[in-house]
Amino acid sequence: MQREIHVSRRQMLGAVSGTLTVGLAGCVGDDDNNNDVDNLVYAGTDDAPFQFVPDTIEVSVGETVNWRWGTDTHNIVVESQPDGADWPGHPEIQNTNHEYSYTFEVPGTYEYVCEPHRGVDMYGTVIVSD
Numbered sequence: 001m002q003r004e005i006h007v008s009r010r011q012m013l014g015a016v017s018g019t020l021t022v023g024l025a026g027c028v029g030d031d032d033n034n035n036d037v038d039n040l041v042y043a044g045t046d047d048a049p050f051q052f053v054p055d056t057i058e059v060s061v062g063e064t065v066n067w068r069w070g071t072d073t074h075n076i077v078v079e080s081q082p083d084g085a086d087w088p089g090h091p092e093i094q095n096t097n098h099e100y101s102y103t104f105e106v107p108g109t110y111e112y113v114c115e116p117h118r119g120v121d122m123y124g125t126v127i128v129s130d
């Protein structure tokens with residue numbers, strides 16, 4: 001309900017001022033401008049409020065993945081990870097604008113899910129290569 005109010009307010013702003021709408025879209029990553037942060041994954045966007053965007057990201061060993069909550073009520077629960085890895089994920093549920101980063105040191109495939117939105121397939125994958 002809160003999200004619906006938020007969206008409709010932004011739609012109203014868009015009707016009033018296209019310039020302002022572009023600025024807001026940039027802030028929450030509706031476009032490809034990621035505010036110069038590398039390896040950025042959104043936990044929900046305005047267009048896809050219950051998805052990780054992108055849902056699969058590939059990085060090299062030693063690189064950091066940055067998650068930014070674009071909508072409310074998401075977490076990151078690790079479903080599977082390579083032997084020897086101990087990624088804890090981010091089980092605490094957080095809301096819009098929360099940020100979380102993790103540096104992956106063990107190569108392999110990491111699969112995670114947002115528990116509140118498991119039922120709508122809010123899954124993500126990090127592929128870490130040597």
Ligand SMILES: [Cu+2]
Pocket residue numbers: 050073074075114115116117122
């Ligand atoms: Cu979620």
